[in-house]
Amino acid sequence: MWQKKDNQLYKEFKFKDFKHAFAFMQSVAQEAEQRQHHPRWENKWNEVRIWLSTHEQGNKITDKDTSLADAIDVIYDQAQKNSSDMAPTEAGVYQKIKLFSDGGSRGNPGPSASGYVLFNDNDDVILQNGVYLGITTNNQAEYQSLKFGLEEAHELGAQEVEVYMDSLLVINQMKGIFKVKNRDLWPIHEAIKDHMKVFKKISFTHVPRELNKLADAMVNEVLDAEASKS
Numbered sequence: 001m002w003q004k005k006d007n008q009l010y011k012e013f014k015f016k017d018f019k020h021a022f023a024f025m026q027s028v029a030q031e032a033e034q035r036q037h038h039p040r041w042e043n044k045w046n047e048v049r050i051w052l053s054t055h056e057q058g059n060k061i062t063d064k065d066t067s068l069a070d071a072i073d074v075i076y077d078q079a080q081k082n083s084s085d086m087a088p089t090e091a092g093v094y095q096k097i098k099l100f101s102d103g104g105s106r107g108n109p110g111p112s113a114s115g116y117v118l119f120n121d122n123d124d125v126i127l128q129n130g131v132y133l134g135i136t137t138n139n140q141a142e143y144q145s146l147k148f149g150l151e152e153a154h155e156l157g158a159q160e161v162e163v164y165m166d167s168l169l170v171i172n173q174m175k176g177i178f179k180v181k182n183r184d185l186w187p188i189h190e191a192i193k194d195h196m197k198v199f200k201k202i203s204f205t206h207v208p209r210e211l212n213k214l215a216d217a218m219v220n221e222v223l224d225a226e227a228s229k230s
Contacts, residue, residue: 002052002069006229008040009052009065013076018155020079021046022127027075037068040225043129045155051225059228096121097158099149100207101165102215103141104223111226112136114145115218118152127152130218132226142167143188145215146174150195160201164212171206 002009015021025041025048032039040051050072052065098119105112112135117128131148133141146163153161165171172178173189180189196202209216 004061005051007053007060009061009069011050011069011072013048013050015046015048015079017046021048022156024048024076024079025127027079028072031071031075032068035064035068035071037064038221039068040221041129042131043127059225094120094126094153094156094158096160096162097126097153097156098123098162098164099146099153100212100215101142101145101149101163102212102219103138103143103145103167104216104219105136105138105141106223107135108138109135111223112138112141113219113222113226114141114148115215115222116145116149116152117214117218118149118156125214126156128214128218130222132222137184139167139169139182139185140188141219142170143185143192145219146170147188147192147195150192150199154195154198159199161199161203163202163204164207165204166207166209166212166216168206171204174204 002011013024015024021043025043028039028050037052038055042049052061052069053059054062054064099116100119101114101116103112103114112133113130114133115130118126120126129148131144133144142165146165150161169178173180174192180186
């Protein structure tokens, strides 16, 4: 049952594994796009959490949200009914993935979020997400976005990943051009380096902010949603 939380409809969905969760997210994304709705969601392995509110009505729950909630329930019920017969996305179907990631902190340190968007080799969006991090710094948020994005790429079976970020600092540190002088960044930097070993090939490219708008939009969407709660 959908719950009302902070002027939003909220529900958590659980699946057999990530592949089924991802198929569900794709179906929900198509339904939401047809209705010109922009739900907020989070995905962690086999769990999907969705929040619904109408932004143009001041982030309030409207008939538009309840209608989409009903449609999502139908999608979920159908997915569960067909889960044994459903052909999930096979590991390795996305041999190569392009990852655009971004992080932001309003205050630095302050309320922070990470955003990441994954594209296939045809430049189609296959996954996008934003994650609220709490109070942290801009650089921490940038690194977290990279970590989240690489974890998702791994779950999708990618063998090669092209990383694109507008943070020249993070890109050059991952390339080994710059040293990581900030001790607070050492743990996540090392964690990412270890995770890179699961890929056959990975590259890092700096891009201007104008070419990273989708990931940036995910960051701001999450931060705006958190700010509206206070």
